[in-house]
Amino acid sequence: MDGARRMMVVAGTTIARRGRGVLVRGASGSGKSDLALRALTLPLRLPGEGEAVTFDFVSDDQTVIRRNGGELCASAPETIAGLIEVRGIGLIAWPHLDDVRLALVADTDRQEIERRPEPKDSRCQLLDVALDRIDIRAKENSCVVKLAIALAGLERRFPGC
Numbered sequence: 001m002d003g004a005r006r007m008m009v010v011a012g013t014t015i016a017r018r019g020r021g022v023l024v025r026g027a028s029g030s031g032k033s034d035l036a037l038r039a040l041t042l043p044l045r046l047p048g049e050g051e052a053v054t055f056d057f058v059s060d061d062q063t064v065i066r067r068n069g070g071e072l073c074a075s076a077p078e079t080i081a082g083l084i085e086v087r088g089i090g091l092i093a094w095p096h097l098d099d100v101r102l103a104l105v106a107d108t109d110r111q112e113i114e115r116r117p118e119p120k121d122s123r124c125q126l127l128d129v130a131l132d133r134i135d136i137r138a139k140e141n142s143c144v145v146k147l148a149i150a151l152a153g154l155e156r157r158f159p160g161c
Helices: 032-041 143-157
Strands: 007-017 020-025 056-059 062-068 071-075 083-086 090-093 100-107 123-126 129-135
Touching: 007 032, 007 100, 007 143, 020 032, 020 143, 032 056, 032 083, 032 143, 056 062, 056 071, 071 129, 100 123, 100 143, 129 143
Parallel strands: 020 100, 100 129
Antiparallel strands: 007 020, 007 056, 007 062, 062 071, 071 100, 083 090, 123 129
16 A cells, blocks of 8 residues: 555456446455356346446556545556456456446355444455445355345445446
8 A cells, every 4th residue: 555545556456337336355365256156147137227237347466546635445456457367267358348437246265154244344445445344245146136126225225436
């Protein structure tokens, strides 16, 4: 992180929906890249949404986060921009977005996930900016749907988020 606390590199994969980024954090092998691949290739439908939910690729394995006023923007480090790891195959090129507004953090390392977590437990701080946060199991089939639901909830609570 730089001295002014305006930038940091985080171990995590970032995908986006409608320009709102989700930073997926977790230990190596926790399924972050696999989750991203599923999100990038499987459109889905949510109740109340007229169009299929799709995700865009931002960064795999590491994400650069920059503070811009009271918002955070996510991009890939130059050295890995546009590359995603496909375990068992290697690195492949994938179209990616830069400077996506970060809206949500999804952590994959928690062993026990509460069925109905208290709202006070669902926030985290990055570069002194508060973000909504959820716990997920990246290898669960439903995790992409859970990310879409969480982002849809943010859209309803914070229009323009």
